[in-house]
Amino acid sequence: MKVSLKTGLSTTFKQSITLVAVCASMLLAQPLLAKENTSDLEFEASGNIASEQRYFSDEGLYSQQLSHSQSSLSIEAELYWQWNKGSDSVIFTPFYRIDSQDEQRTHGDIRELAYVHASDDWELRVGIRKEFWGVTEFQHLVDVINQTDGVEDFDGEDKLGQQMVNLSLVNDWGIVDVFLLPGFRERTYAGEDGRLRGPLVVDENNVSYESSAGQQHLDFALRWAHSIGDFDFGSYWFHGTNREAYLSPSLQTTTSDLTQYSLQQHYAQMDQLGVDVQATLGDWLWKFESIFRTTSVEDFVATQAGFEYSFIGVFDSNLDLGLLMEHSWDSRGEVELGEQGSLMQNDLFIGARLAFNDMQSSELLMGIGSDLDHNAFSFILEANRRIGDNFIASVDVRLLQSNDENDLLNSLNKDDHVQLSLAWYF
Amino acid sequence: MFTQKILMSAIAALCLTLVSNASAALTLEEKKGLDISVEAKKRDLGWQDSTSDMQMLLRNKQGQESIREVKMKTLEVLNDGDKSLTIFNKPRDVKGTAFLSFSHPVVSDDQWLFLPALKRVKRISSRNKSGPFMGSEFAFEDLSSFEVEKYTYKYLGEEELNGLANFKVEQYPVDENSGYTRRVVWLDTKEYRVHKIDFYDRKDSLLKTLTFSDYKQYLAKYWRADKQEMVNQQNGKSTVLTWSNYAFKTGLTESDFNRNSLKRAR
Numbered sequence: 105m106k107v108s109l110k111t112g113l114s115t116t117f118k119q120s121i122t123l124v125a126v127c128a129s130m131l132l133a134q135p136l137l138a139k140e141n142t143s144d145l146e147f148e149a150s151g152n153i154a155s156e157q158r159y160f161s162d163e164g165l166y167s168q169q170l171s172h173s174q175s176s177l178s179i180e181a182e183l184y185w186q187w188n189k190g191s192d193s194v195i196f197t198p199f200y201r202i203d204s205q206d207e208q209r210t211h212g213d214i215r216e217l218a219y220v221h222a223s224d225d226w227e228l229r230v231g232i233r234k235e236f237w238g239v240t241e242f243q244h245l246v247d248v249i250n251q252t253d254g255v256e257d258f259d260g261e262d263k264l265g266q267q268m269v270n271l272s273l274v275n276d277w278g279i280v281d282v283f284l285l286p287g288f289r290e291r292t293y294a295g296e297d298g299r300l301r302g303p304l305v306v307d308e309n310n311v312s313y314e315s316s317a318g319q320q321h322l323d324f325a326l327r328w329a330h331s332i333g334d335f336d337f338g339s340y341w342f343h344g345t346n347r348e349a350y351l352s353p354s355l356q357t358t359t360s361d362l363t364q365y366s367l368q369q370h371y372a373q374m375d376q377l378g379v380d381v382q383a384t385l386g387d388w389l390w391k392f393e394s395i396f397r398t399t400s401v402e403d404f405v406a407t408q409a410g411f412e413y414s415f416i417g418v419f420d421s422n423l424d425l426g427l428l429m430e431h432s433w434d435s436r437g438e439v440e441l442g443e444q445g446s447l448m449q450n451d452l453f454i455g456a457r458l459a460f461n462d463m464q465s466s467e468l469l470m471g472i473g474s475d476l477d478h479n480a481f482s483f484i485l486e487a488n489r490r491i492g493d494n495f496i497a498s499v500d501v502r503l504l505q506s507n508d509e510n511d512l513l514n515s516l517n518k519d520d521h522v523q524l525s526l527a528w529y530f
Numbered sequence: 531m532f533t534q535k536i537l538m539s540a541i542a543a544l545c546l547t548l549v550s551n552a553s554a555a556l557t558l559e560e561k562k563g564l565d566i567s568v569e570a571k572k573r574d575l576g577w578q579d580s581t582s583d584m585q586m587l588l589r590n591k592q593g594q595e596s597i598r599e600v601k602m603k604t605l606e607v608l609n610d611g612d613k614s615l616t617i618f619n620k621p622r623d624v625k626g627t628a629f630l631s632f633s634h635p636v637v638s639d640d641q642w643l644f645l646p647a648l649k650r651v652k653r654i655s656s657r658n659k660s661g662p663f664m665g666s667e668f669a670f671e672d673l674s675s676f677e678v679e680k681y682t683y684k685y686l687g688e689e690e691l692n693g694l695a696n697f698k699v700e701q702y703p704v705d706e707n708s709g710y711t712r713r714v715v716w717l718d719t720k721e722y723r724v725h726k727i728d729f730y731d732r733k734d735s736l737l738k739t740l741t742f743s744d745y746k747q748y749l750a751k752y753w754r755a756d757k758q759e760m761v762n763q764q765n766g767k768s769t770v771l772t773w774s775n776y777a778f779k780t781g782l783t784e785s786d787f788n789r790n791s792l793k794r795a796r
Binding site for chain 2: 152424
């Protein structure tokens, strides 16, 4: 396992070095008037170091899983250089996490290593980057460019860096982005010892691709985004490797004397159309996201839609209260355990966000998710507050419940947990 | 391009004059209050764009202090409200966060926030005018650009302040989402610079007092106060705002105020 982790990292590094070489040659290709401007070069370093403690109330459902507590330490640094008054810049954001229990969660990634050139009406971005699309809060349906760093957190919001060449064109009728995405990143999954996983562990060494180019398939995306009055629109077409793997049980390849099943990852090719719209009407934010995906296995449509309403200065104080409601729908309907589909096929989410607007920027977010097709629900609470000038303390509580044995959420029944973290920003 | 801008500012100034002349239905005090505000705005037209650094020192009743640092870029828009980009530097945990605003004198502003951790651009509601800016004693509306149409006026008389003769004008916000019933503003009679503002809350009791000091003149025309101190009269907290590195006509254009520039703002 350790070895494969290293090889995984070294491929990333190899690709990064190629990218650095590309960046460097682009820099050198700049006319040498840069000589005069070298004094313009500005450098900034920042980042954070965070310690995290998870406590699970129950023993794990599967024997190898860690019993109650899990500690980890992470570091993310950001090194930034700019010149030509910011028209040219290079950003480097390495990340590393050490986990006390789950060796799959001990991992590193280059979140960003990119060169950006900005002109008046176009921008060229080359390297490893992160690109977010979408408007909703409880599910990020249309967000497709970056692979999910699944071991990081339960919410799927952490992403792996993606190699890309991105040309962005600014027009009166909107911004058009063209993406060429060489090199695919496989999703990260919890290991044997890890919590928040199904009965079978996903095997990181047993991966297949539909495309004969495998991990080297050149993906492509084209996106248009525009704001007209109170409305923000986005729409795109993506052609390439599906970021979600089809998982199927297979005999584990690595163990010699023990026969054990694990999940094989199969990454198909897909075409996906996506739309996102937000209407910002006074205190109301109306949000809508939808995708149509077609692969060799299936075609489906999924949507995420809802609203957020804000009360400003509740109880005659500085507190702002936001109420959120969203509904998820997927044309594939309910899925049996081990079958393809989405957990969010007919789910309702209700949430409340409280911003205290105090010196410590205290915030509280609560949410309840409920599956309308069968008896399953989840509860999340996130609270955070600044301590002193450079520390952020946060508490997360996640409760998961499902009575349907065929539901994936059922395998997480024993994974209720509290997570405490303290991050130092520099 | 430059002559076009001069022409535009001339037209804008003319429009302002027309607005003040068309106000026949106003009482003498209302008319004088409006005239003073129109003149103050007229004297501050034509700066095109500006960049500056702002430091905020937040202090609570117990004397505990906390620092905020932001960088501001503003583009003057002559027939509409200004466009601005605010880039956060301190506290460290919000570093890289940026805020884009297209302000409008009467209809609600268009605002976007860039969150660096997720690389997410979020369109946000601009209704929150009365809320505190970064936990300070400044509300969002206290930091937005002055537009004549945002208030109705009443002239209260002349008064001496800091050794200067000042006009005293009462301003009533037009926007129902404002946190104030009225503001009382002191402007010196010579340069029309604001020296002091008293803010009255929704119950019409004195909430905050803002004083301006260390005025400097830029491009031989535009006055900016290097220091602004806001004292909350009800809870004893205060915020001192210090401006530095003011620059005007730096060559910013519309293209420095869009989604792309928001994402790479530094």
